[in-house]
Amino acid sequence: MQTSFTPEQLADPAIARANEILRACVHCGFCTATCPSYQVLGDELDSPRGRIYLIKEMLETGRPADARTAKHIDRCLGCLACMTTCPSGVDYMHLIDHARAHVERTYKRPAGERLLRFLLAKIVPYPRRFRLAMKGARLARPLAFAVPDDRLKAMLALAPAQLPKPSKNDRPQVFAPTGPRRYRVALQTGCAQKALDTDINDATIRLLRRLGCEVVILKLGCCGALSHHMGREGEAHAQAAANIRAYAAAGPLDAIVINTSGCGTTVKDYGGIFAGDPLEGQAAQVAALAKDITEFLETIGLPQGAPKGLRVAYHSACSLQHGQKVKTAPRALLAAAGFEVVEPADPHLCCGSAGTYNLLHPEIAGELKRRKIATLEATAPQIIAAGNIGCMMQIGSGTGVPVVHTVQLLDWATGGPKPHGLAALP
Template sequence: MQTNFAPERLAADRLVREANDILRTCVHCGFCTATCPTYVLLGDELDSPRGRIYLLKDMLENDKPASDTVVKHIDRCLTCLSCISTCPSGVDYMHLVDHGRAHIERTYRRPLQDRLLRRLLATVVPYTGRFRWAMLGGWLARPLAGLAPGRFRALARMARKRPALRSEIDGARVISAEGPVRMRVAVMRNCVQPALNPEIDSATLRLLRRHGCEIVIAEGQGCCGAVVHHMGQEEPAKAFARANVRAWTAAGVDRVVVNVSGCGTTVKDYGHMLADDPDIADDARAISAKAVDVTELLAELGLKDPVKEPGLTVAYHAACSLQHGQQVKTHPKALLEAAGFHVKTPMEPHLCCGSAGTYSITQPDLSHQLRARKTENLHALKADVIATGNIGCMTHLEPGLDVPIVHTVQLLDWATGGPKPPTL
């Protein structure tokens, strides 16, 4: 793609140069349209990666304020990154849309309801304590959820269950390994998982200890920053990233283990996010290099022989942030098979389920259409249980399913000596 950024802007700003380089990589082939969920649903070129790239090029190249059209179509992007897996030219769409969202945040004034919703999400979701109390209030007031205005209704309906008010992963500490220590690892504490499903973290801790990991729950670690980052709020996202880099660097760990794939994609990008911060750039690159999904670490360590053979048929739902964002595609299924499960893959495994962080709240109509499509494909497998690696997918898909959905680590923990997942 030909670009015409002003030379003085290219000389003065690394991010402008990066956007220019990314845009020039695109050859307009359109392969991305076939795997883009919003294009598959809507058939609108501007709701495809190629169409969004044209919109971003015009806005960024001319350094002009975001228009209503740009905001509409960029907001509809799930950031599922399926286009990155598909693109033969290697277009770095993820960082390009990051630039676009930051530019929108700086130059566009949203309607009042949008501003209030985004402020609420940014103020509550990244903080486990606040999220717990918000979910508890929503659960107590659930008969009134239908009265909430507009997209606040989707947020209210998240509180279908009473949230857990404490979790095994709360509080900084060191947890010893079972037997000889093979590795010292930090386990990332996600913002919402301790409230929505604390058993996932408990299963993760048991599984890692059983495989010789000394576990650090690091002092000072917080939200990965993805929630505000995807809303274009650069500085808050960087503040979260800096805090985590400092916490994990001080902990002196061999790996940073993430069991929420949406967070993993962000943590692995810290080296890029903080590249212009001279005080922490080197540590950020080091932490990004140490960050792994829990299934990557288990594949590296080698899964212990199962102590029981569950023999269940598992439908594996590949979270977009894991298969596209992190390009982790084979480890979860291979581990489940090694643990004695019969694993099936649904039709259209590349298409997003519609969760996508806060997307199910900010774009509920499109999100629900994608959920219906995904659950239909999962039900067609007639599996005993569905497994995935992301709490967002689990929470979003569960209302549309007639079989249990669990995190991959819960099944691996059960097979190698842990308790049976409660939902089974």
């Protein structure tokens, strides 16, 4: 793609990087075949290629974002499926990140939308606040019919019927391995996950300890993913910087284990996010240590399990398969543990969760959820497994098939307790 940035514009490292990405695009349109929002809406401007044209025009002119540009950029799920089919290697992830930050800086959204985004940024990354918000949403759910805003209705609908008690395992501490120590790892415990499903971290800690890991739980805040994806660059960088410093002070680590893949994609990009910053070196070290739990388990080995007689449909979270390129490890581990693993049709397509997307764009997210659940249920599973809490909540809100985290099944298969979500299974 031909661009016409001025030398003055290109003196800005962010614009220079955007220029490189834009010039790599050859307009082929292969990205449209894997773009969920384009498949639902059928609008060229809701495809990666269309958004690239909008971003190019917005950045070249140096103008503030307008309502039309903001709408189509906001509708991007950030699933990164387009990057898996792009023959030119266009770095769409960093381009859309830059565009979102530009929109957030230069476009004044309607008051209601500004308030909603502010509340999401100030509640979801903070487990105590999020827990209180979910309790309130649960109480207000019977009144959902009277709520005029579809986004507020979506929030009420996603509130779980029950919330677990806070887990003591999520507090800063060190868990010794149950046998000889082989590895020393830090576990990133997540934000929303600590409020919505404490079993995931508990299962991860049990499994890692059985495999010879000393598990370090640090005092961490949000990794910055949620604010980052909403274009709130300053907040995201401050949150990430605090975590980077905490990891740097933790002593030698063999890995930073992450069991919510949306966080993993962001942490693995810390080196790029802090490029040119004094923290760049430490950020790159943290990024290099970051491993999805299944990625780490595949490296250190998991005991082979006997057949369980249970059929598991594996849903591959976009942030895991596209963002981190971790595709085969979860399925291979589940199969090795003794489960019959099946995969739905179109596994590359998003379920519609995408961080806060299902709250900000409930109509599009709802259609993607309907399609994803249909393909999962078509495999006749007894269990649905996923590696990201957002996907689990999104899919679980529309199916009667129990949805659990991959690590919960692996923990159960190797001596841990049966996941609470599978109480009805034999």
